Amino acid sequence: MATETAAKPRSGMRVGVQKFGTFLSGMIMPNIGAFIAWGLITALFIEAGWLPVPELGGFGTDAEGNPHTGLVGPMITYLLPLLIAYTGGRMVYDVRGGVVGAIGTMGVIVGAGIPMFIGAMIMGPLGGWTMKKIDRIWDGKIRPGFEMLVNNFSAGIWGALLAMIGFYGISPLVEAFSTAAGNVVQFLVNNGLLPLTSIFIEPAKVLFLNNAINHGVLTPLGVQQSLEQGKSVLFLLEANPGPGLGILLAYMFFGRGAAKASAPGAVIIHFLGGIHEIYFPYVLMRPLLILAAIAGGMTGVATLAVTNAGLVAPAAPGSIFAVLVQTARDSYFGVILAVVLAAAVSFLVASVILKTAKRKDGDDDDLSAATSRMEAMKGKKSSVSSHLTGSGDVAVMAGPIQNIVFACDAGMGSSAMGASVLRNKIKAAGYPDVKVTNASIANLRDDYDVVVTHQDLTERAKHSTASAVHVSVDNFMNSPRYEEIVELVRESRSEKTEAGTDASAGPDSDAGSFGGAHASAAHAAGAVAEPEATRASSGAHAAGSAADGEQPASDILVADSVILSGSATSRDAAIDEAGQLLLARDAVDEGYLQAMHEREESVSTYMGSFLAIPHGTNAAKDHIRKSAVSFVRYPEGLDWNGKEVKFVVGVAGVNNEHLHILSSIAKVFTDKAQVAQLEAATSAEEILEIFRKVNA
Known part of the structure; x- marks a missing residue:
């Protein structure tokens, strides 16, 4: 499982700006479809559209003289x-935060009377954050049976208060800010200064601030301008x-080596597919090419300003098709000309730079190195990097592995077991800071370094985590792929990387076999017992002891639920x-x-080591x-899909209460001696004793 690493982690002010920008764009990007719908x-x-319809466009009056409301105004407002x-509230505090954030935003919308995109980007996360803090006040203190009452009314009461705060306090401030920002844009347009923005925008794109700038700043301002001017x-x-x-x-x-060979395919991905990050490594390979991007960008903006052209809604992704679909009815000439002239000027400047650059023997390697630098800046594997590096399915890591997730359909059974096994192995190898969690397929996010799934679920997981390294296993208990993952972690943290930069060195100890992992159980027990600091989006944490108010572990597996000789003869x-118990x-x-x-018909719950965990x-x-x-x-054993x-x-399992027992079961079944003890046990008490840490 070969890897390429760019080991120097992101740090400093740029990282902070990227994180903030990513957060801003993260509120807009999932809703681009709604923006496109509004634009269409x-x-x-x-009234000035291709197919004017008063009832939909919101112009004119009905038979009784009442103005048409239409769809355009309510959608944008x-x-x-x-x-x-x-979306912003949910990013902070899941669905509960999203609901409260939306309630608070309604106060800002009504108070200002204009589309409140900036207000929404403030009130959404604020609502989620404050609700999270409020819930912590009585976390674990609610009497059984009153949870729903407290949760619903606390969200309703705080949401109502937040809406009033937004109406009276926040809306005037946001309205003033929006007006000021619009005036700045108009000043730049009126004085012919708008092309100068390319001096900042084009370098920022290569530093992966493109989404932050476009969807965090320009889209909200652009929508307001589009509403007023069309x-x-x-x-x-x-x-x-x-x-x-x-x-x-x-x-x-005029390119050379791999860069010249890969450029035609990159043109298709960039221009037709709209994935602009495909050209970033080409700029990083010859940093002077940023001048070509700036010159082209300024030419395009100047052309748009002169022809008074624009789009009615954001074009995302930045494909020529998306651009043309969103072009205003009177702007096709100006928009097409802006794209053509921007490409021409950028081509001329870039050609001069490439023709005058000194030829290097390592040109073929420059593109791979530049791609690694790009992914290091981005902080994760690029979804289009394989086109540039020719890596195909080979994992290309953009830095030390920090987050590994096991995913299954429900996120509470086989994935929890697998996470526990691998967590022990990685701990034994000397990497206790690597976070290994579990989640359901439906709740995966694209911020993991490695995603481990059953081989039947891998394709589903890839849709949500395209930039992660994916590892497929046929069982979660003793897959040989675990050793490859441990080696992948070790390589991602090796002292010298293929890019030639220093990284945080990791120990060179062997991950060992199942026995080795168990031998380190005393050291790694804390990893199994301690809860994760962060909540997995599925609500499943790493296995941990029961928190206050949770069902004690001793009540989860009891003697009455143990049968030493089952009567079943089929899966x-x-x-x-097992279900009847x-x-x-x-x-x-x-x-x-x-x-x-x-669940069994969908994906087998066979885990290996003669174990199945149906759920x-x-x-x-x-x-x-x-x-x-x-x-x-x-x-005597029974057949379980051929195993x-x-x-x-x-x-x-309710919430996280069952995860501690699954972790202990996983530790038992990775030790062949303890599996033999389970086979030889003559009483339910012996079984419980083997799992004594579960019932501690």
Whole structure:
């Protein structure tokens, strides 16, 4: 599993700016579809649109003389700001934070009376953050049965107060700021200074501040301008594909080695696909080429200003197709000319730079090194890097591995076991700071370094985590891929990288076999017992001891739920037998047993080491009444999708309560001696004693 690493981690002011910019753009990017929908409705149905429709465009009056409301005004005034606010609040405090943030934003919208994008980007995260702080006041102190009452009313009361704060306090400030920002833009336009913005925008793009600038600043201002004037030049300040196209064309004609060979494909990805980061390594390889990007950008902006052209809504991604779809009806000539002239000027300047540059013997390696530097600045693997490096499925790491996630359908059973096993192995190898968590496929985010999934789920996981390294396993308990992941962690932290830069050195100890991992259990027990500092989006933390108010671990696996000689002779019958033990404890209802079979039909819960852990699907969590685990042994073994299984552990977990027991089970089953003890046990008490840390 070869890797390339750019080991020097991101640091300093640039990192802080990138994080802040990423947060701002993170509120806009998920809602770009709504902006596009608004732009299409505006371009088609307003009075000056292609197909004017009074009822949709919001102009004219009805038969009774009442003005048409239309779709354009309500969408821009209410829908888009509320979506932004909800997204921002959810980024801070999940759905609960999103709801409160949206409530607070409504006060700002009504108070200002104009589209409040800046207000939404303030109130959304503020609502989520304050709700999170308020919830901590009574965390673990609510009496059983009153949780829903307290949660609903606390969110409602604080949301109402936040809406009033927004109405009376925040809206005047945000309105004044929005007006001032609009005046600055208008001043630049009126005085012919707008092209100078390219001096800052083009270098910022290569430093991965493009989304922050475009969607965090220019899009909100551009939407306001588009609402007033029917179009905005601001949407094309960053999204114009011309400057990047010119640089790539120059490499096609005057480049050398791998850069010249890969440039034609990069042109297609950049210009047609709209993924602008594909040309960033070409600039990093010859930093002087930033002058070509600036010259092209200034030419494009100047052309737009002279022709008074613009887009009706943001073009995302920055594909020529997206640009043309969002072009205002009277701006096609100006927009197309701006793209063509920007590409031409960028091409001319880049050609001069490339033709006068000294030839190097290592030109083929320059592109790979530049790609690694780009990914180091970005902080993660680039989704288009394989086109530049030819790495294909080879993992290209952009720095030391920090976050590994195990993902399964429900995020509470097999993934928790696998995470526990790998966490011990990585601890044993000497990397205790590597975070290993588990989550459901549906709740994955694209901020993990490595994603581990069952081989049947890998393609689903890739949709949500395209920039991560993906590792497929056929079982979560003893896959040989774990040793490869440990080696990948070691290589990502090696003292010398292929890029030739220093990195934080890691120990050179061997990860060892299953016994080695267990031998370090005393050292690694803290990793299994301590809760993660951050919440996985699935709500599942790393395994930890029960928090205040949670069900004690000693109540999760009890003697009555242990059968030493199961009667089942098939996989489905074994699932029923394990599920009936959960049902007998009133831990689940009948619906959960059906969900256990549905889960098995989707992805096998076979873990390796003769173990299977059947559990319900993610959608079946409502059928769980309390956390419980059942244990059934089949001394003669039974067939489990072609694998021999002797131990079936039924799992039903509320929140994180079951994860501690799964971690302990995982530790037991990675030790062959303890598996032998389980096979030889003659009483339920012996089984519980083997899992004594579970019931401590």
